Amino acid sequence: MRWISKPKPNQETVHNLSNSLGIDKVLATLLVQRGVDTFEKAKNFFRPNLEHLHNPFLMKGMEAAVQRIFEAIENNETIMVFGDYDVDGTTAVALMSSYLLTLHPNVVTYIPDRYTEGYGISTQGIDFAEDNNITLIIALDCGIKAIDKVAYAKEKNIDFIICDHHRPGETVPDAVAVLDPKQTDCNYPYDELSGCGVGFKVIQAIAQIQEQPFEELIPYLDLLAVSIAADIVPMDGENRILAYHGLKVINTNPRPGIKAILEQIQKTELTITDVVFIIAPRINAAGRMKQGIHAVELLTEHDMFLAKKFAREIDQYNADRKELDKKxxxxxxxxxxxxxxxxxxxxxxxxxxxxxxxxxxxASRLIENYYKPTLVFTKSGEKLAASARSVKGFDVYDALEACSEHIEQFGGHKYAAGLTLLPENYTAFKNAFELVVKQTLAEEQKTPEITIDAEVDLVDLNPKFYRILSQFAPFGPANMKPVFKATGLRDNGYGKRIGKVENEGDLPEHLRLNIIYGADDKTYNAIGFGMGEKLDEIKNAETFEAAFTLEENNWNGYTSLQLMLKDVRTKK
Incomplete structure (x- = not known):
């Protein structure tokens, strides 16, 4: 594990910000590192304001999209809302369909079957539209590369509006409107929206045209928060504003489907991390184990009794998924x-x-084990399908592009992608991918790294420090939870390995420490998940250093700060 310290920002800027905000210099350093270097920027950072969302009509294609939707409503057409089967896609379909139903009764939803239709817009979906006299399809979180499918729909007099956030190819589909802020000729000020986020900009545009108060859109923000958290998009700009307020909706007035999940886990207040690890996997499990449409049904259900029923079913899908992915x-x-x-x-x-x-x-589990660009293939109909995951700094999408002669279809992001290929091309592709990665993977990308935000003195980590630090949330890419480094630490002798063991003779895999620090030997609690093997090294060292994040630990009514260890090092 490599420890990389962030460069120290300009100390005069840090000093001025510390004084103007009346905060610790370490906290001011963290803010300046995030580009928050003035009082006004800090005010916007700590209190994200919905008034700072961009005008949706700045997005290329928005006027055409909204005009076509109003035309469909006026002509009493049936609108199909089509989306991918993952969290971003199902939340986007739930958002768009539930909003459109407040304006128009003829709205249907469609999530492709992962196994029979595969990723993205499908011919089966278009055929379903034709069979049911559907003349407009709004595709969410997919479609930017569906040139042939959109042309196929056009032959059947079915129009498409594409709302995507994946990287476009050299050409885009010939749709009524293509909304994707990653298009090079789109001047929208923020290009890191989730697929659900692009869908939200559409309903924001419709609301503006109708002079509908923005407050009436706030109940939809719980879906946005889930999509932003699950899709691992940057937690800055509009995403930060939407996630911040969406989390408020989840914690104060969530829709019945989300409320039913919360009742299952018996947790009253969620952080964005809870959304990632508790809500998102359950919603995802529907599309993984059965069909994504089950997730849409949960997220759009108004009846609490039915919502609880759907939530129980999805919870079982998630339990089955856990067992299967381990195997x-x-x-x-x-x-x-x-x-x-x-x-x-x-x-x-x-x-x-x-x-x-x-x-x-x-694929993600294999990266935890081997830390290298990873592809996991299975049979899908007559073809092979794979999920790709990458390591920090390495663009797996570009690597796949370099092997595209062996691939039937691919799409995705820098760190996660999907592809299909013919079985006879598997070996050639595997060899080509290995060669491309071998030639382009930098030496430093072969080892996991921890980025240290700041070195701290443990005595300065008091409740006030943590109270301000917690207001840096919601955390995510571009605003990760700060990682601190502390040196000169000692074990008080009561450190131990903790956790359940599966087999007799195995040792618990987690680490609990009571750290002694400073002249007065003050004790600090620390826990390191998956770090049990470090115990002997620490016990035999005079002092050690730790990289950690900070959290509150509530136990028996007593609240204390706890170091969440990322790594520990002793001097050799």
């Missing part, structure tokens, strides 16, 4: 070992019976 991960690791591929630059594995719904999770 497949174990099999994938075994395959890598048996093929003597642990020294490769990539991890590329395939089994035709692996469940397509969990291969993305398995």
């Amino acid at each position: 497949i991960t174990d099999e994938a690791i075994q395959q890598i070992r048996e093929n003597n591929e642990e020294q490769n630059s990539t991890s590329v594995v395939f089994c035709e019976t692996w469940h397509k719904g969990v291969i993305g999770i398995v």
